[in-house]
Amino acid sequence: MSTVDLPAPTVRRRPFHLLAKPAGAICNLDCTYCFFLSKELLYEGSRFRMADDLLDAYIRQLIEAHGPAPEVTVAWQGGEPTLMGLDFFRRSLEYEHRHARPGQRIVNTIQTNGTLIDAEWARFFRDNDFLVGLSVDGPRELHDAHRVDKGGRPTFDRVMRGLDHLREHGVQWNALTTLHDANAGHGREVYSFLRDDCGAAHMQFIPIVERTTADALPLANDGWGARAEDRPLYRQQGDRVTERSVTARQYGRFLIDVFEDWVRTDVGRVHVQMFDVALANWYGEQPSLCVHSRTCGSALALEHNGDVYSCDHFVEPDHLLGNIGERHLLELVDSPRQRTFGQDKHDTLPRYCLDCDVRFACHGGCPKDRFDTTPDGEPGLNHLCAGFQEFFRHVDAPMRTMAQLLRQGLAPALIMRQYATADADRPHNAPCTCGGGRKWARCHGRPVAADPS
Numbered sequence: 001m002s003t004v005d006l007p008a009p010t011v012r013r014r015p016f017h018l019l020a021k022p023a024g025a026i027c028n029l030d031c032t033y034c035f036f037l038s039k040e041l042l043y044e045g046s047r048f049r050m051a052d053d054l055l056d057a058y059i060r061q062l063i064e065a066h067g068p069a070p071e072v073t074v075a076w077q078g079g080e081p082t083l084m085g086l087d088f089f090r091r092s093l094e095y096e097h098r099h100a101r102p103g104q105r106i107v108n109t110i111q112t113n114g115t116l117i118d119a120e121w122a123r124f125f126r127d128n129d130f131l132v133g134l135s136v137d138g139p140r141e142l143h144d145a146h147r148v149d150k151g152g153r154p155t156f157d158r159v160m161r162g163l164d165h166l167r168e169h170g171v172q173w174n175a176l177t178t179l180h181d182a183n184a185g186h187g188r189e190v191y192s193f194l195r196d197d198c199g200a201a202h203m204q205f206i207p208i209v210e211r212t213t214a215d216a217l218p219l220a221n222d223g224w225g226a227r228a229e230d231r232p233l234y235r236q237q238g239d240r241v242t243e244r245s246v247t248a249r250q251y252g253r254f255l256i257d258v259f260e261d262w263v264r265t266d267v268g269r270v271h272v273q274m275f276d277v278a279l280a281n282w283y284g285e286q287p288s289l290c291v292h293s294r295t296c297g298s299a300l301a302l303e304h305n306g307d308v309y310s311c312d313h314f315v316e317p318d319h320l321l322g323n324i325g326e327r328h329l330l331e332l333v334d335s336p337r338q339r340t341f342g343q344d345k346h347d348t349l350p351r352y353c354l355d356c357d358v359r360f361a362c363h364g365g366c367p368k369d370r371f372d373t374t375p376d377g378e379p380g381l382n383h384l385c386a387g388f389q390e391f392f393r394h395v396d397a398p399m400r401t402m403a404q405l406l407r408q409g410l411a412p413a414l415i416m417r418q419y420a421t422a423d424a425d426r427p428h429n430a431p432c433t434c435g436g437g438r439k440w441a442r443c444h445g446r447p448v449a450a451d452p453s
């Protein structure tokens with residue numbers, strides 16, 4: 001039986017998301033913190049190109065696995081997916097049209113470093129309603145600190161050129177910004193750059209937590225050996241982190257700094273994933289992000305040869321579920337192993353998390369980052385815990401207000417009026433509401449003439 005012929009099994013369907021890597025871990029860049037480049041080692045000797053019959057089988061199985069759902073998302077990632085060339089994505093669209101049920105909408109997303117995007121790519125994305133995720137870490141210096149090409153050269157100009165094409169063609173796009181040692185202390189600057197200079201209406205901030213062992217630390221600090229081929233296979237093991245990693249405190253402060261701007265001017269206008277996720281948890285709805293959901297396991301990864309892994313962050317031999325050439329995707333997604341993977345997110349929480357006042361919002365964060373010990377010595381605490389606590393406690397009052405507005409059928413954006421009123425009465429030399437220890441007027445760049453300090 002060929003890959004294309006595998007019948008769809010009859011198992012219970014649950015919503016899931018799959019990140020497909022048509023070029024595997026291959027990329028034209030060499031970002032120092034990239035956890036994915038070393039995955040090349042899993043497939044030594046491969047051409048790292050998804051074959052046409054596999055592409056066909058993948059699209060068919062993905063659509064079948066969603067049953068009668070009105071919408072199916074095809075998500076492309078990598079490595080760098082644009083290295084596949086436009087014809088690959090044109091063929092993918094043909095298969096989508098062939099396999100979709102009548103009336104079913106197929107949505108394509110692509111996560112890219114943006115350096116190869118030209119007018120032709122942008123036209124293609126626009127004409128086919130692709131949602132483009134663009135990796136940009138902030139203004140030039142902050143971006144170029146870690147996002148470099150194979151020769152160690154900066155990439156900012158190339159990314160901005162790609163963004164210009166996207167914007168000129170009216171492509172839907174969102175910014176994906178990793179937080180690390182270089183940019184984490186610049187929350188307001190990064191936020192205003194993304195919003196004002198780039199015109200981003202959707203933003204995701206992803207903490208860089210590069211876990212490693214004491215032995216591997218020097219190599220890891222060097223960018224896993226500086227060159228992709230020198231990197232050891234990156235695994236989730238060890239209790240150390242690289243110097244590039246964001247600290248818990250930096251992560252919390254970054255989110256708070258951005259929130260303090262956002263809640264005054266941008267609610268309902270700019271979508272910051274973490275704030276939407278927090279509001280969903282305060283409102284009592286399932287959030288869209290696995291990291292702050294009770295359980296996970298619904299965001300899997302597909303390699304270029306059809307191998308399926310439990311999660312994009314666990315593309316390693318111990319978490320290989322199988323290959324879609326041998327077992328239908330739905331069977332792998334619904335396998336007992338994958339269910340256990342997702343359930344473990346909750347079932348392995350330390351007592352410290354179970355007793356935590358913000359657990360309903362945090363849910364312990366991503367299991368990949370749970371390698372610290374709790375104050376009473378229990379293993380399994382998230383490395384970012386202190387930052388989560390600081391952020392979630394900080395936003396408690398405004399989140400309650402926005403959730404209440406939603407329950408009343410009103411727009412959460414109304415909270416901005418409350419802030420405007422409170423700010424108008426706030427003495428310039430009062431402590432800033434961000435809690436960072438600065439005066440309010442200085443923190444918000446307001447005139448400080450009346451500030452006697």
Ligand SMILES: C[S@@+](CC[C@H](N)C(=O)[O-])C[C@H]1O[C@@H](n2cnc3c(N)ncnc32)[C@H](O)[C@@H]1O
Nearest residue numbers: 033034035036078079080111112113135176178
């Ligand atoms: C692996 S890349 C693949 C897609 C594409 N090459 C890009 O850069 O957007 C996907 C996202 O993962 C982020 N990323 C890279 N290394 C990471 C790490 N160690 N931890 C968390 N995210 C990381 C990248 O910045 C990027 O936004």
Ligand code: SF4
Nearest residue numbers: 027029031034079113
């Ligand atoms: S662009 Fe950077 S983050 Fe994306 S795959 Fe390449 S090296 Fe990794």
Ligand code: SF4
Nearest residue numbers: 290291296297311366
């Ligand atoms: S391991 Fe982390 S990233 Fe993966 S699905 Fe679970 S929460 Fe999400």
Ligand code: SF4
Nearest residue numbers: 353356362364385388
């Ligand atoms: S904030 Fe810390 S203690 Fe609370 S649930 Fe999150 S990781 Fe656990």
